[in-house]
Amino acid sequence: MTALPRPRHDLWPGLLIGLxxxxxxxxxxxxxxxxxxxxxxxWYPVTSLDALxxxxxxxxxxxxxxxxxxxxxxxxxxxxxxxYDGRVLAGAVLLxxxxxxxxxxxxxxxxxxxxxxxxxxxxxxxxxWDAGFxxxxxxxxxxxxxxxxxx
Numbered sequence: 001m002t003a004l005p006r007p008r009h010d011l012w013p014g015l016l017i018g019l020x021x022x023x024x025x026x027x028x029x030x031x032x033x034x035x036x037x038x039x040x041x042x043w044y045p046v047t048s049l050d051a052l053x054x055x056x057x058x059x060x061x062x063x064x065x066x067x068x069x070x071x072x073x074x075x076x077x078x079x080x081x082x083x084y085d086g087r088v089l090a091g092a093v094l095l096x097x098x099x100x101x102x103x104x105x106x107x108x109x110x111x112x113x114x115x116x117x118x119x120x121x122x123x124x125x126x127x128x129w130d131a132g133f134x135x136x137x138x139x140x141x142x143x144x145x146x147x148x149x150x151x
Contacts, residue, residue: 010080010088011088011092011095011148012073012076012092013072013073013074013075013076013077013080013089013092014073014088014089014090014091014092014093014095014096015073015092015093015095015096015099016069016070016072016073016076016096017069017070017073017074017077017092017093017096018073018092018093018094018095018096018097018098018099018100018144019066019069019073019096019097019099019100020066020067020068020069020070020071020073020096021066021070021093021096021097022066022096022097022098022099022100022101022104023062023063023065023066023069023100023104024063024066024070025097026100026104027059027062027063027066030117030118031059032059035120036117036118036119036120037115037116037117037118037119038052038055038056038058038059038115039055039058039059039061039062039114039115040054040055040058040114040115041055041114041115041119042113042114042115042116042119043113043114043115069096073096087147087148087150088147088148088150090144090147091143091144091145091146091147091148091149092144092148093144094140094141094143094144094147095140095141095144095145095148096144097137097140097144098137098138098139098140098141098144099137099141100137101133101134101136101137101140102134102137102138102141105130105133105134105137106134109130109133110130116129116130117129117130117132117133
C-alpha cells in the first residue's frame with residue numbers, strides 16, 4: 001500500500017488566492033455585471049428597494065471575505081519569500097477556486113438555496129446552471145491537481 005503524500009504547506013497561499021479569486025469572479029461577474037443573482041436573492045427576491053439593499057449588503061459581506069482570502073494569500077507568498085514554482089502556484093490557485101465553486105455550489109445552491117447561479121432564466125433551468133457551476137469547479141480541481149502533481 002502506498003502512503004499518501006504529506007500536504008504541501010507551500011500550497012496555502014495559492015489556495016487562499018484561488019478562494020478569493022473564485023469569490024471575486026462570482027461577486028463581480030455574476031452578482032454585479034450580469035446581475036444573475038445576489039447573495040440572498042432566492043430567499044429575498046430583488047422585487048423592492050429594501051430587498052435590493054439587503055442583498056447588496058450581504059454581497060458586500062461576501063466580497064469582504066473574498067478580499068481577506070486574497071490578502072492572506074498574498075501575505076503568505078510574501079512571507080515565504082520565493083522562489084516559487086509557477087506551475088504549482090497556478091495549480092494551487094485553481095484548486096482554491098475549485099474549492100470555492102464546489103463548497104459554495106453545494107452549500108448555497110443545493111443545501112441552503114440562498115441563491116442559484118442564474119435566476120434570470122426560468123426556474124426549471126436553475127438546476128442546470130447550478131450543475132454547470134459544480135462541473136466547472138470539478139474541472140478546475142482536476143486541472144489544478146494535475147498541475148500540482150506535475151503531470
